[in-house]
Amino acid sequence: QPMGYYGQCNFDSVVIGLENYFVDCINVADSVSPQIVFSNYRSVFLFHAGSDRQNDIGFPETCNDLFTGFISFGDSVVVDSGAAFVRSALLLPETASQDNRGTALNAVIAHEFGHQLGLVDLYSTRNFLSQLGDFELMDNNGFGTGIDFGFDVGQIFGAIPLYPSAWSRAHLGFVDVVDFRQDSDLRIVAAEVISSGIKVARVPISENEYYLLENRIVEVDGK
DSSP: OOHHHHSOSSGGGHHHHHHHHHHHHHHHHHHHOTTOOGGGOSOOEEEESSOOSTTOOSTTOOTTSOOOEEEEEEEEEEEGGGTEEEEEEEEEESOOOBTTBEEOSHHHHHHHHHHHHTOOOOSOTTTOOOSSGGGOTTTTTTTTOEEOOSOTTOOEESOSOOOOOHHHHHHTTSSOEEEOOSOSOOOOOBTTSOOSSOOEEEEEOSSSOEEEEOBOOOOOSOO
């Protein structure tokens, strides 16, 4: 179907449009390219033409653009003549640049793949307000930080994905969490360097709450 069929301007119909797009894409790929063995893959990326709705800042407004995101079905799309099924996919545009703003896909791909791994959004999904800002892959993810590569459009945003926060890395089992209840000193090594030291310390503040401490220093070599 044309893009406008899937990209709904009415916000209440957005999810239905994305669901239809996901189902149609998987079915078309399965029928047109029977050589694809879907069971060989644990992650599916669907790229569509044009930009996405998140980067539509209104010059002019293009509300039929699809939202970038991670879609996961309780049900599934049957493929490979019933031998396999697809339940989730990353929905991505061919470009995130529009309205005279240059945006790379690097950061958004990393963020959405975080969902594939099992991470959750750490900004407010009700009002989209940031909670952890530019310290978290699953929050603002450096979206407001531009890099000047010398292009005519100016700074490019979203070029460098952020390192996941202590909670995200611990949730995925990528880092050990060390409980710290009492003592005078606690040495935490930089999160993004190879080291055998403590990288995440947990400090309980009640029966149900705790702080996670990490060292997010990036400049470690003095250069």
